[in-house]
Amino acid sequence: MRFSTSVSALAFAAVALAQDVTIHVGSVNGTSALAFSPSSVNATKGSVITFVFDGMPGNHTVAQSAFGKPCEPLEGGFDSGFIFVPQGASAPFPTWNLTITDDSKPIWFYCAQTAGPKGAHCLNGMVGAINAPTVNNTFEAFQAAAKTQTGVVAPSPALSGVNALASAAPGPLTGSFSGAAVPTGTVVTNGTSSNSTGTGTSTSTATGKTNGAGAIQISGLTAFVAAAFGIVFA
Numbered sequence: 494m495r496f497s498t499s500v501s502a503l504a505f506a507a508v509a510l511a512q513d514v515t516i517h518v519g520s521v522n523g524t525s526a527l528a529f530s531p532s533s534v535n536a537t538k539g540s541v542i543t544f545v546f547d548g549m550p551g552n553h554t555v556a557q558s559a560f561g562k563p564c565e566p567l568e569g570g571f572d573s574g575f576i577f578v579p580q581g582a583s584a585p586f587p588t589w590n591l592t593i594t595d596d597s598k599p600i601w602f603y604c605a606q607t608a609g610p611k612g613a614h615c616l617n618g619m620v621g622a623i624n625a626p627t628v629n630n631t632f633e634a635f636q637a638a639a640k641t642q643t644g645v646v647a648p649s650p651a652l653s654g655v656n657a658l659a660s661a662a663p664g665p666l667t668g669s670f671s672g673a674a675v676p677t678g679t680v681v682t683n684g685t686s687s688n689s690t691g692t693g694t695s696t697s698t699a700t701g702k703t704n705g706a707g708a709i710q711i712s713g714l715t716a717f718v719a720a721a722f723g724i725v726f727a
């Protein structure tokens with residue numbers, strides 16, 4: 494019996510439990526801020542990071558970048574597109590779910606908004622990290638680097654990322670919420686395809702867990718609209 498108990502304990506330890514996490518976009522403790530909160534989290538493979546766009550008023554993005562270039566899109570990285578939340582809006586706020594596909598490497602992200610009274614959000618330190626190292630390339634070092642950048646580059650909206658993947662566009666984008674350009678494309682989920690489209694209103698119907706090998710198609714026009722939207726709304 495002692496043997497079997499030990500085996501069970503080992504098996505339990507070897508299975509990394511999912512650690513679903515919520516990150517607020519543009520708010521800290523319910524107050525509007527140029528920040529993600531919490532800004533640095535840990536999450537195992539298969540965990541879902543739920544970004545809640547509840548900063549009011551706000552027009553933010555969740556865009557993947559690299560440690561060395563905090564405010565520029567990572568090639569092949571995810572991007573939520575700009576999600577506009579007006580002052581006085583009420584829940585449920587738009588959310589965006591990212592599933593972690595590889596927890597062995599850090600995932601860095603930033604807000605690509607360049608307009609607003611305080612200037613570009615990334616340069617104000619609106620960056621975040623998932624599974625950041627605790628030494629050397631830490632979240633604190635990443636954020637400090639962001640504040641020294643001279644510009645912010647807006648990415649093309651994309652569901653797929655590096656080490657993380659979304660299966661649907663942010664939503665709901667109805668009522669007072671809007672997104673001029675949100676990720677569209679086809680993500681392969683459990684062997685079947687689901688279409689995710691939406692400009693202004695999310696009509697995504699993707700369900701199920703993604704397999705990490707999604708095929709994404711993004712039009713150049715969508716990217717252009719995203720950049721324009723980011724400039725129009727602060």
Ligand SMILES: [Cu+2]
Nearest residue numbers: 553604606614
């Ligand atoms: Cu922002």
